Structures are given as structure tokens and as C-alpha cells.
Amino acid sequence: MLFGNLPAALALVGEERVSVSLNARLEKDLPFAPATSLPVVVLDTDTGQGLAFAGVCAEGPVKRCTRADANGQALLGGLFRGTYRVYPDPRFLPQGYREEKAAQVQVEPGTPLAGVQVRVAPPKREIVVTYTADRLSLVATADPPSPLAGAEVEVKALVQGEAEAVWLELPTGRIPLQPQGENYYAARIRLTLPPGFHSLRVLAQGREEAEAPLFLQVLQGALFDPRVLEGPKVRLTLRFRARQVALSKGGESFPLRSENGYTWTGEVPLGPGQHTLLVLADGETLGQVALSIPAESATH
Missing domain, CATH: 2.60.40.10 (Immunoglobulins)
Structure with a gap:
């Protein structure tokens, strides 16, 4: 499926089923809506610390569930506008643990959400709690x-x-x-x-x-940095490891070199002035970079 220039803050509403035939093209309108993520801490009221690997859910216009990390911290994503009840997921709590306090959250995509706490209480002392x-x-x-x-x-x-x-x-x-x-x-x-x-x-x-x-x-963004260079000696950093990188202009290609596949350096022997070049990595065009070559440093 192709989503074109779909903004990163949108998420698909519900699920859509389609029937695909070989060598056929199907166009279908899919419902998207603004969505955001909510940081949550599952707190053990006995220790005052986050409860490792605890389950947590948010239920409102949609229901999202996930597991906390080793520090009791979790991120509930794909939340649309509306009011949600955030609560511990009893399916993923140690034996005997129970919900002590849930949270009510109003979600407005585009507005940053402060993290919330939900609390769980341990069982009675005589019960041994373990996974x-x-x-x-x-x-x-x-x-x-x-x-x-x-x-x-x-x-x-x-x-x-x-x-x-x-x-x-x-x-x-x-x-x-x-x-x-x-x-x-x-x-x-x-x-x-x-x-x-x-x-x-x-x-x-x-x-x-x-x-x-x-x-x-x-998110949408450039896969290299910086977007503006001053030459003729140049340095680019990629956001992924590549085997070959070159700058190209008007049919000319200027290969760069690297020791780790991420940071690439080289020299572009063009005349003084402003130039626009394509950044190519393993044959893939990543975008354009602006190159400025001062008169006193240009090579001919």
C-alpha cells in the first residue's frame, strides 16, 4: 500500500479488508485521523517504583494495550481525540497484584501529553509474588x-x-x-x-x-545531514549504513569515502559559486544538497 505524503501524526482508523487479484490495481479510500502517544508509568504502591513488564491499557474511542519496560514505563500510541481511561492490564500483572488507581486523560492530537501514572497494589505479605x-x-x-x-x-x-x-x-x-x-x-x-x-x-x-x-x-525527514555544504571538501552523515555514496550534478558523479558507512567525506572539483547536487546512496536518490564553493578555495 502507498500512502504518499501522509503526515506522521495520522493513524488508520479501524481495519479495512480488501480482495487482491494478480496484476490488478485497487484503489480504496481509507479513513485516517490525527493520533498521538501517551507516556505511562505503572507504579507499585508497595515499593514506590515502576513495576517491570506490567501491562497497561487506554480505553476510549479506541483501545490500546502494551507492556511496560524494566522500569515500569510504557508508551501507548495511536490514540485519537477523546477521553480515555488508562488502567493496569490484569492479564500482565504478577500474581495477586490488583489495580489501585487508574487515570482519566483527555487526548487532543497536536497538543503534547504529560505522562500519567497508574498504580497497582501488591497482594498480602504472606503471598510470594514472582513470575x-x-x-x-x-x-x-x-x-x-x-x-x-x-x-x-x-x-x-x-x-x-x-x-x-x-x-x-x-x-x-x-x-x-x-x-x-x-x-x-x-x-x-x-x-x-x-x-x-x-x-x-x-x-x-x-x-x-x-x-x-x-x-x-x-516521521518524514532528510536521511542525511547537513543539507547545506561548503566545499570543495565535503562531509555528510547518513542515518543508515551505506556501501557507496556519491554526489551528482549534470551527469558528473563525485564519489565519497567512508570507514563506517555512516560518515562520508570527499572533494567536489567544481568551480566557485552555488551548486545543487543529488545525494546518491547505493543507487538510491536521497535528495538534494546545496554546495557553496568560495572563489579562493575552488579547484579547477
Whole structure:
């Protein structure tokens, strides 16, 4: 599906089913609405600390649920305008824990939302609270949580229990996450997702299968920096690792060099003045860069 220049602050309302035929083209109007994300902390009233891996939901015009990280912090994404009740998800609380305090939030997309707290109370002291060791569960995060379309993002998962494989599920297939030690798994990948809100899944397979949601707010932006250069010696930084990078103008190509695939340097032997060049990375056109070459430093 192609969404063109869809603003990143929009999300698809509901789900649409379509029937696709081979070699056929289907056009369908899809309902989108402004959406935003809400930071939440699930607080353990006994310790005063965030409750690791606790579940939390927001219910209003739509219902969104997710799992907190190791510090009890979570991000509920894809929320449309309206009033929401934010509460602990009893499906993902330690045995005996119960809701102590929920929160009421008014969502207005475009207006920044302050983080909210929901509270859970532990069971009576004589009850031992723990997660079963052989119960497989995980929590997933992305760094950054709001990447640029076409840029790299690091997907991380903290797994509880014995996992034989951990992966990110994408429409194009599975992306395996590699063990990093101490039950952490990670993969640095370039996501080819259009701007907008995306709800993905990270899964773990052991004696059972577990999954965790991964919400990404993909933004539109330049995949290189800076956008204005002063030459003839130039330096560009890409937001993803590339094998070959060149600047191009009028049929001429000026290759750059790099040691890490991200930072690229070189020299553009053009005359003094203002120039507009294309930035090419592995054959992909990333956009235009403005190059200014002073008269005293121009090479001929």
C-alpha cells in the first residue's frame, strides 16, 4: 500500500479488508485521523517504583494495550481525540497484584501529553509474588521510538524465560534479533515503512510462544545531514549504513569515502559559486544538497 505524503501524526482508523487479484490495481479510500502517544508509568504502591513488564491499557474511542519496560514505563500510541481511561492490564500483572488507581486523560492530537501514572497494589505479605521462571514473556522497545522513514532503528527486546529465537515481524517477513547477553536481544535495521503510526510485533519462541507490541511513530525527514555544504571538501552523515555514496550534478558523479558507512567525506572539483547536487546512496536518490564553493578555495 502507498500512502504518499501522509503526515506522521495520522493513524488508520479501524481495519479495512480488501480482495487482491494478480496484476490488478485497487484503489480504496481509507479513513485516517490525527493520533498521538501517551507516556505511562505503572507504579507499585508497595515499593514506590515502576513495576517491570506490567501491562497497561487506554480505553476510549479506541483501545490500546502494551507492556511496560524494566522500569515500569510504557508508551501507548495511536490514540485519537477523546477521553480515555488508562488502567493496569490484569492479564500482565504478577500474581495477586490488583489495580489501585487508574487515570482519566483527555487526548487532543497536536497538543503534547504529560505522562500519567497508574498504580497497582501488591497482594498480602504472606503471598510470594514472582513470575514463573518457565513462563516466556518479553517487552520490546525501539531506539529511537520515532525514527525517520528510511532511517535505521535499533529494535530491542528483554526476554523472561528460555527463548530459542526472537524476531521482529514485518509485512515483508521476519527480522531476527540477536542475543546481547543478560536476556537482551537486539537488531539494527533499516525500516522501509511510510510515515505514520505503525503497530508491529516482536515475538519469542521457546517451549511456548510470546509476543510484545512495538509502536513506532515514523516521521518524514532528510536521511542525511547537513543539507547545506561548503566545499570543495565535503562531509555528510547518513542515518543508515551505506556501501557507496556519491554526489551528482549534470551527469558528473563525485564519489565519497567512508570507514563506517555512516560518515562520508570527499572533494567536489567544481568551480566557485552555488551548486545543487543529488545525494546518491547505493543507487538510491536521497535528495538534494546545496554546495557553496568560495572563489579562493575552488579547484579547477
